[in-house]
Amino acid sequence: MRSTRKINNIKLVNEKRDSRLKLTKQHILSNSLSGILNNQKWQKLFEWLDERRTVFKVTFLLSKVEMSCDWIREIEKTSILLDDSGNFVEFYEINSVKTITSAQLIKFLELNSLDFSETDREIEIYGYRK
Numbered sequence: 001m002r003s004t005r006k007i008n009n010i011k012l013v014n015e016k017r018d019s020r021l022k023l024t025k026q027h028i029l030s031n032s033l034s035g036i037l038n039n040q041k042w043q044k045l046f047e048w049l050d051e052r053r054t055v056f057k058v059t060f061l062l063s064k065v066e067m068s069c070d071w072i073r074e075i076e077k078t079s080i081l082l083d084d085s086g087n088f089v090e091f092y093e094i095n096s097v098k099t100i101t102s103a104q105l106i107k108f109l110e111l112n113s114l115d116f117s118e119t120d121r122e123i124e125i126y127g128y129r130k
Helices: 002-030 039-051 103-111
Strands: 056-060 063-069 079-081 094-100 116-118 122-126
Touching: 039 094, 103 116, 103 122
Parallel strands: none
Antiparallel strands: 056 063, 056 094, 094 122, 116 122
């Protein structure tokens, strides 16, 4: 009985994820969004942030909620695990990443041609443009 419940929970999680990804793709198309960062650039950015133990916030296309992350659990080729939930986030679900500004980060972003804006304290790296 326990294994049946576990299998049903896994199915439910996968169904929710599939639904979320489908909605994200529809949102991108219906809003004529153009991806700025491909999977390789996202992966490189997150590896850079992880190596320096940089705290950052992620905003998503389908949510106004910002998710704060102080350490990355796992980075894959097309997704990232930001918390202990076990729910990976596909890179294409990410609207932007915000973190504290630094000369090192600006240099990295410019060298890798990543689109960003800067204030005195914060840098926002964009995943999409209209």
